[in-house]
Amino acid sequence: MKITITLVVLNLFLLEATFGELFAFTDYAGREFVIQLTDAKLIQEAKDILSGKEKNTVHVMGRIKKSKAEYNPNWSFFMGNA
Secondary structure, three states: OOOOOOOOOOEEEEEEOOOOEEEEEEOOOOOEEEEEEOOHHHHHHHHHHHHOOOOOOOOOOOOEEOOOOOOOOOOOOEEOOO
16 A cells, blocks of 8 residues: 655755765654655755755655654654655
């Protein structure tokens, strides 16, 4: 079963990671959710959103995986690349 979520993004921060890059989103309730991107094209798209270069396609979609991710300790799931 594929579950897709769209986060309402108020703040988007870029965090550096050893493998790929981490992007932290703050949802409408102020909770931070982190995604890890390893694909160069997706990383560039995220950076374009951060810089304001991309204004039309700014939603995040991917598969939800039911396990903890080291970079996202406050959640019992994480989002993999789309």
